[in-house]
Amino acid sequence: MNSALPTSAQWAALMPILFPALAAAVIPLALLDRDAGVQKWIRAGVYAVALFALGASFMFLAELGKQSSQPSYQQLRLDYLAQFTGIFIVVAAALAVLQSWDHFHQEGWVKGETISLLLFSVSGMMVFASTTNLLVLFLGLELFSIPLYALTATLRSRSSSSEGGLKYFITGAVAAACFLMGIVILYGLTGTLDISVMRLQAGTPLADPLFIVGIGLLLVGFLFKVSAVPFHQWTPDVYVASPHPIAGFMSVATKGVAIVALIRAFPGLTAWGPVLGPKVQGVFMLVAVLTLVVANLTALVQTSAKRMLAYSSISHAGYLVLGLVAGTPGALTGMLFYLAIYLAMNMGAFGLFTAFGLVGEKDTYEDLRGLGWKHPLMGLCAALILFSLAGVPPLGGFYGKYMIFKELVATGHVNLAILGVLASLVSMGYYLRFIVALFLQAPTQAQEREATEAPVIQASLARGTVLVGAILVVAGGFMQTVLVDGFAHRAIQGLLGLR
Amino acid sequence: MENLLISLAQNLFPIFGLLAVGGAALMVASRQAVHSVLGFLFAMLCVAGCFLTLEAEFLGIAQLLVYAGGIVVLFLFVVMLVELTKYKEKDIFQKQTKVALLAVAGGLLVVGGALRNALFGPAAKEALTLRPEITNGAVLGNAQAVSRGLFADFLLPFEILSIILLVALVGAVVLAKTERV
Amino acid sequence: MQGYAPILLLVLVAIAMPVIVWTLSRLVRPNVPNANKYMVYECGITPTTDAREKFSVRYYLIAVMFLVFDVETVFLYPWAVQFKELALFGLVEMGIFLFLLLFGYGYIWSKGALTWE
Numbered sequence: 001m002n003s004a005l006p007t008s009a010q011w012a013a014l015m016p017i018l019f020p021a022l023a024a025a026v027i028p029l030a031l032l033d034r035d036a037g038v039q040k041w042i043r044a045g046v047y048a049v050a051l052f053a054l055g056a057s058f059m060f061l062a063e064l065g066k067q068s069s070q071p072s073y074q075q076l077r078l079d080y081l082a083q084f085t086g087i088f089i090v091v092a093a094a095l096a097v098l099q100s101w102d103h104f105h106q107e108g109w110v111k112g113e114t115i116s117l118l119l120f121s122v123s124g125m126m127v128f129a130s131t132t133n134l135l136v137l138f139l140g141l142e143l144f145s146i147p148l149y150a151l152t153a154t155l156r157s158r159s160s161s162s163e164g165g166l167k168y169f170i171t172g173a174v175a176a177a178c179f180l181m182g183i184v185i186l187y188g189l190t191g192t193l194d195i196s197v198m199r200l201q202a203g204t205p206l207a208d209p210l211f212i213v214g215i216g217l218l219l220v221g222f223l224f225k226v227s228a229v230p231f232h233q234w235t236p237d238v239y240v241a242s243p244h245p246i247a248g249f250m251s252v253a254t255k256g257v258a259i260v261a262l263i264r265a266f267p268g269l270t271a272w273g274p275v276l277g278p279k280v281q282g283v284f285m286l287v288a289v290l291t292l293v294v295a296n297l298t299a300l301v302q303t304s305a306k307r308m309l310a311y312s313s314i315s316h317a318g319y320l321v322l323g324l325v326a327g328t329p330g331a332l333t334g335m336l337f338y339l340a341i342y343l344a345m346n347m348g349a350f351g352l353f354t355a356f357g358l359v360g361e362k363d364t365y366e367d368l369r370g371l372g373w374k375h376p377l378m379g380l381c382a383a384l385i386l387f388s389l390a391g392v393p394p395l396g397g398f399y400g401k402y403m404i405f406k407e408l409v410a411t412g413h414v415n416l417a418i419l420g421v422l423a424s425l426v427s428m429g430y431y432l433r434f435i436v437a438l439f440l441q442a443p444t445q446a447q448e449r450e451a452t453e454a455p456v457i458q459a460s461l462a463r464g465t466v467l468v469g470a471i472l473v474v475a476g477g478f479m480q481t482v483l484v485d486g487f488a489h490r491a492i493q494g495l496l497g498l499r
Numbered sequence: 500m501e502n503l504l505i506s507l508a509q510n511l512f513p514i515f516g517l518l519a520v521g522g523a524a525l526m527v528a529s530r531q532a533v534h535s536v537l538g539f540l541f542a543m544l545c546v547a548g549c550f551l552t553l554e555a556e557f558l559g560i561a562q563l564l565v566y567a568g569g570i571v572v573l574f575l576f577v578v579m580l581v582e583l584t585k586y587k588e589k590d591i592f593q594k595q596t597k598v599a600l601l602a603v604a605g606g607l608l609v610v611g612g613a614l615r616n617a618l619f620g621p622a623a624k625e626a627l628t629l630r631p632e633i634t635n636g637a638v639l640g641n642a643q644a645v646s647r648g649l650f651a652d653f654l655l656p657f658e659i660l661s662i663i664l665l666v667a668l669v670g671a672v673v674l675a676k677t678e679r680v
Numbered sequence: 681m682q683g684y685a686p687i688l689l690l691v692l693v694a695i696a697m698p699v700i701v702w703t704l705s706r707l708v709r710p711n712v713p714n715a716n717k718y719m720v721y722e723c724g725i726t727p728t729t730d731a732r733e734k735f736s737v738r739y740y741l742i743a744v745m746f747l748v749f750d751v752e753t754v755f756l757y758p759w760a761v762q763f764k765e766l767a768l769f770g771l772v773e774m775g776i777f778l779f780l781l782l783f784g785y786g787y788i789w790s791k792g793a794l795t796w797e
Contacts (some may be wrong), residue, residue: 021662027785028669074655111675120666127659139659147665150670165674209613419767552682559755569750576743580736646758650770657755657773661780664748668784671744673795675737 006400012071013078016057016086019125024119027112035341046112047101050119054094063088075133078121080494082130084336084487085260088343092253093122095347096249097463099245102462103354114154117147125257131197132264134183141179145172148250164241171234172221195265199272212279219283225258239310242403248350252343253312254427259320259339267495271326284325291318292423299430306363308430309349314390315427316342319401322420326407329492334403336488339478341396348385348469355466357457365437369447372438378463381470383435388473390431396476511552519545536571543567547551557642741793747793
């Protein structure tokens with residue numbers, strides 16, 4: 001076993017994780033209580049440091065992608081899939097940081113620790129996405145979850161915020177405990193912590209029921225983070241409780257890394273042998289069907305737009321899990337493409353609240369009335385993003401779903417594909433309601449009066465991120481081959497050892 | 500008497516295990532929060548005993564230090580922070596007893612069934628100590644073996660751990676520190 | 681497991697002690713129950729409010745900080761037993777570990793979380 005300090009080649013595997021972690025460790029030190037004049041500059045500095053760290057991480061990962069070598073150090077391995085995920089996380093975090101600048105100014109409170117916690121979460125996610133060792137996987141899970149628990153509850157003046165944070169913490173702790181118990185059982189049975197080695201042993205007739213219990217507990221941990229039904233109850237409360245940018249980041253990045261970890265742990269059906277493979281597939285099938293039905297129907301009856309987006313993010317977990325049911329390389333590639341588009345869509349959709357300057361608990365459809373006409377560009381972006389979320393053809397969201405459904409039909413799961421299409425049709429209902437509120441409903445007189453009295457809202461950065469999201473959504477629709485061939489395809493090929 | 504002592508010494512692990520389960524049951528079942536903490540403390544002490552009978556001394560001591568020391572103190576603080584007397588009449592914690600019992604029974608059935616092989620199969624006859632190939636022979640002490648694993652094979656997880664501890668500090672301050680305005 | 685016999689004996693004695701004392705006092709003492717005897721004892725004055733009060737959340741902060749550094753101490757122990765074998769490498773490793781926590785220490789200190797307002 002490698003037991004020395006990392007060599008220069010090995011440092012490459014650590015760099016993308018170290019940048020955000022170091023920035024996160026330094027930022028809190030700068031946040032002493034000072035007078036308002038200095039405070040302003042410190043805030044700007046904190047945001048600059050955060051963006052610099054994320055940018056450095058991004059550049060590093062992009063540079064790595066051009067090289068053929070994949071650095072590794074001990075249990076970490078920065079393969080193409082990890083690089084793809086790393087870029088995914090960094091972009092999501094950068095968008096969240098930009099939005100939070102505006103959001104925190106609108107809300108009237110700025111805590112630099114929030115940015116620090118976000119960066120800690122980023123480095124945890126990178127650890128989580130670039131290892132097959134279950135122990136390191138668990139540490140990564142904790143490292144990205146604990147900051148998110150705290151971030152959910154940062155709005156301490158609101159009681160719903162603490163409630164959401166506590167709910168997230170307790171349910172998350174139970175899920176982590178299940179995950180850990182699964183690791184213990186699997187380690188006890190196989191004597192290895194590496195899940196790719198474990199898989200080889202599962203190929204032999206290892207029909208020990210305890211093994212299945214271990215895999216089941218592991219799945220509970222993953223599916224909780226994906227927020228698939230029946231492990232979804234925390235999602236709406238937590239998203240509503242947390243600040244808008246953080247909610248967007250959670251919905252995108254947490255789900256993304258958990259899906260990537262699932263792809264890594266369960267790549268295709270043959271990977272876990274003839275005994276366990278079909279069982280795992282059955283679980284995925286059940287979870288996907290439940291998720292699609294429950295999430296879409298519940299989203300229809302929401303009155304809060306933010307809550308609706310939370311249920312919509314649950315339903316997207318359902319489409320993604322459908323990709324795991326198909327399990328072919330094409331489907332896995334489709335999932336990665338879906339994730340990339342999902343990043344643009346959801347960061348954009350949650351960014352809309354900040355872009356419109358909706359603070360506090362103003363997140364119902366009522367509060368959105370007529371805002372589309374007031375900010376025409378944002379209205380256009382909102383329409384694009386929401387149509388893409390619903391899966392309307394020329395946009396990116398459609399192609400993500402299309403790639404997954406195509407593979408489902410090819411592997412003989414026609415029923416599931418039909419269910420998926422039906423679910424997208426139902427989802428059209430609630431996304432349209434958002435758009436109707438934006439464009440077709442005139443604001444009430446009280447809202448008009450409030451709008452004229454309120455000071456000009458500062459939201460240029462958030463509007464920029466929404467614009468980026470909308471552009472990415474359109475680009476994903478017209479140039480999906482670049483993304484798919486450039487990154488997603490190679491990542492999956494590398495994972496499955498096809499090249 | 501001597502026979503009793505010998506059989507007692509041979510079955511220390513199951514005894515500690517059962518006591519730990521008893522402590523955990525007390526923790527869940529008692530209506531007084533402080534009694535719950537005491538039950539938890541008892542369970543943790545018994546788990547430390549379990550580790551000792553498995554000759555995992557370092558784990559046993561760590562268990563005592565962290566759980567019986569630190570975490571129990573934390574729980575006592577939490578008990579003091581929350582005014583539980585307000586909720587005593589409302590019976591909020593006993594609403595889901597039936598559901599919980601059902602869930603626990605179901606879980607026991609599944610795990611017990613899966614463990615059947617280990618409990619009654621040939622493996623059950625083996626002595627309950629760590630296998631020598633795991634501890635790298637008896638020459639090394641337990642703490643030395645842990646140290647070798649921790650500082651060589653699991654160097655990276657060890658450093659990640661320090662970041663997690665740092666996150667815990669920052670998170671606690673963000674949530675609990677009252678801001679000077 | 682041989683080395684633990686004295687400890688086991690100690691534990692048994694420690695458990696036996698209060699049991700014996702309790703039973704003895706139960707046998708010897710007079711039994712005159714009175715409601716006043718169950719009241720909270722507060723220097724002989726009748727208590728006016730419930731003894732259980734809400735504590736400040738600051739205690740929680742202190743407890744978490746204590747816990748974090750407690751866990752850190754646990755990891756110092758295996759380093760100490762292998763100090764010579766790990767040599768400089770171990771020192772660097774432990775240095776990084778402690779340095780990161782030093783950040784946390786500096787943070788809570790400068791933030792004023794250690795002062796009691």
